[in-house]
Ligand SMILES: Nc1nc2c(c(=O)[nH]1)N[C@H]1C(S)=C(S)[C@@H](COP(=O)(O)OP(=O)(O)OC[C@H]3O[C@@H](n4cnc5c(N)ncnc54)[C@H](O)[C@@H]3O)O[C@H]1N2
């Protein structure tokens with residue numbers, strides 16, 4: 001039986017908050033966590049918790065850029081297409097070896113790419129530009145070209161000076177950063193710990209992925225989608241079992257999870273329905289509600305609350321809204337906890353590729369694809385983008401931001417797009 005007293009007007013009177021305002025509010029909770037030291041090869045995708053300075057210049061020694069001969073450029077002054085200059089070859093220097101000889105006038109040393117240029121030499125002649133002979137019992141190299149001082153020699157500190165700041169805290173470690181760290185012998189890297197994020201869905205209709213379908217029921221896809229989003233954002237997902245739409249069950253589960261993990265993400269039950277228990281929970285006083293309505297679609301009922309400094313993100317059950325709510329609010333929190341210097345998704349501008357006919361008082365985050373044609377970015381909205389639609393999430397690489405509009409937004413309009421791909425670990 002429907003109980004009329006259930007329709008508490010408080011439930012419906014929600015004050016919408018703008019996306020950016022909600023992000024600012026959440027940012028005061030998103031702080032880098034503890035640091036840990038990881039072996040270099042395990043640090044990929046993490047964020048530096050320390051500043052890395054160059055303990056020595058790089059290159060550390062004058063380095064040959066070619067396989068050839070180290071010479072004194074002065075000695076080649078007389079070389080021309082008609083005139084070969086011959087120099088005595090006094091040493092052979094493979095990579096990794098340092099010659100104990102000095103190149104004096106009239107001499108040269110055979111040298112390999114990457115080897116230390118010997119004292120006295122100031123340039124390296126490419127092997128292909130030289131000839132070799134034995135003359136009066138001496139091995140000589142000949143060349144017909146004048147060399148400039150410094151030619152094919154990389155000077156000390158060409159890339160990096162000693163003491164230079166190479167990487168700052170908050171820098172995401174990828175291949176280029178790994179190369180820097182390895183070059184300077186940073187074999188253990190101080191990074192921020194991954195935040196541990198508990199995830200569970202609410203809904204009496206939910207079946208586990210391995211259960212056969214039953215009438216009126218669906219499989220729980222949000223939990224797994226969210227775990228994947230947590231991972232992509234750099235966090236450590238912890239999947240908890242879904243709970244039925246019963247307030248005491250959800251309350252106990254959230255409170256335990258908030259105590260045990262760095263943050264909790266739930267899906268479902270935040271709207272105004274009779275069994276929307278998460279909505280009731282955040283208004284129950286057990287947690288401090290930050291917002292329960294955002295001026296956006298999908299995900300207008302996206303909710304957040306805090307307890308003892310820990311965040312509860314109560315996302316919509318509708319898969320499209322759940323996905324967007326995560327990207328706009330949970331992802332930045334995870335990134336902030338990781339110490340990222342750029343916690344929000346990259347925004348670009350693009351040209352709307354076709355008319356977007358829906359109107360709304362709230363900003364829409366329409367899933368879509370981005371395409372570059374003739375140097376211009378075009379944003380193509382997904383054919384179906386309803387909040388309840390799951391299947392087009394996988395085909396989207398951006399969210400097209402359509403500001404509140406009373407009329408259709410025509411093709412050709414310049415729009416902001418929030419990039420979903422290319423930001424990931
Ligand atoms: N009278 C109104 N009804 C609705 C409103 C409204 O303003 N007034 N808002 C609509 C909007 S917008 C959204 S979004 C949804 C939000 O719903 P809830 O967050 O309360 O989520 P549920 O009611 O639990 O479920 C909605 C929908 O999503 C499916 N679902 C839930 N959990 C999962 C999961 N883990 N995996 C896959 N699918 C899931 C669920 O079965 C429902 O179909 O409310 C509108 N209604």
Ligand code: MOO
Pocket residue numbers: 296297298299300301302316318320321387388
């Ligand atoms: O939360 Mo609903 O997805 O606003 O459309």
Ligand SMILES: [Mg+2]
Pocket residue numbers: 268269270271272273275276317
């Ligand atoms: Mg509901």
